[in-house]
Amino acid sequence: MNSSKQVMFLIMAAVGCFSVSAHAQDSASLPEKATLPDLIDFALENRAVIHQAELDEEIGEREIASALSGWFPQINADASYNRNIKIPTAVIGDQVISMGQKNVGALVLQADQQLLNPGLLQASKAAKYIRQQNALNTEDSKINTIVEVSKGYYDILTSEEQLQIVQENIQRIQKQLNDARARYETGIVDRTDYKRAEISLSNTLAEQKRVVQLLGYKYAYLKELVGLTPEQSLSLSFDYASMESEMLLDTTLTLDYQRRVEYQQLQTQRQLQQLNTQYNKWTFLPRLSAFYNYAWDYRDNQFADLFSRSFPRSVFGLSLNLPIFQGGKRIQEIRKSRLMEDRLDWDIVNLRNQLNTQYELAMATYQANLNDWRTAKRNVELSEEVYNTIKLQYDEGIKTYLDLMTAETDLRTSQINYLNAMYAVLSGKLDVQQALGTIDTNN
Known part of the structure; x- marks a missing residue:
């Protein structure tokens, strides 16, 4: 018996492990070295704001279905029981006759069908625009996700490259420190060059630590953007060579307001407000509905025999309600709705x-950043050439160590400026694409 239980336990455990393993394989995951497209795809599938927007769409569908359910027959059942303490009487001729019995019960089934109802007419017309509005909200969340994830990726890319530059500077300064120490120990120079090299190395090590600590935060922020938990690992793949090819943008593109999600959202609100105005006009229409019921009445003086016999009855009819005067409320509601339409027109203007100002700012910033990047790229080439020349002259004793330090500082500054300019161009390009409405969430 115990052996059988152990076998069953092992089988159930194996099935459970297989289910967990299959679920883990089915769930989306990032590759070992994630590229930017990998991050965007993962974020669009796993980020919380995307799931919330999609759930809002589902909630909207349920709200539409709930509103439109009024067009279907509404079936209700009612049951009642009354104990007549004093039975009503009626006088017929010179006789007093009891009208009823002590115990009375009824079971009623009734079906109501709306035939004309202004509220249901509005719900039917508005369903299309509510779906459109919810879909645009989801689209807006996806666009913002693509922009934020891309900027986070580019920020880490430039920081990783900056860290590499700092590490190269540390190696170079360490060599200079060793050379200065050797020259000082042999009496060629005084200890000034040696101390300056120590100061420069200390500052560069501090800069390295700062970059490493900020990188930790930037990776954590990117995890948040793509929907990873803090416990999950994230490693990125960078193609520095392809970054330059991705910087260029067609600056001849013109702004088309219809491509912007924000503009489409406001247009949808305008259409919904027009429907609201129409609804307020429909409130002058009558409400027409049909009904049918079937009932079983039960009557008896003895409660035990109350349900021994039923007295069926049934009726079909129409109900018409025509609101004639409501103190001018409907007129005021129509005027208010029209004023809200006018206000939305000004919102659109x-x-x-x-949007035009945003586009002009984004394009001007992009072009300025692109010019800064080209200048920074040229400055890197020049500063490398100057540093190499002064380094040779310093080794030959022509230039002082201060000249070498100045050239090295200029080189590091130009390299960092180049990285910052590269990030600014890539980020600015995203801003221009967002302003143009050309970010494709499906590709």
């Missing part, structure tokens, strides 16, 4: 101006 204001949004167009804002």
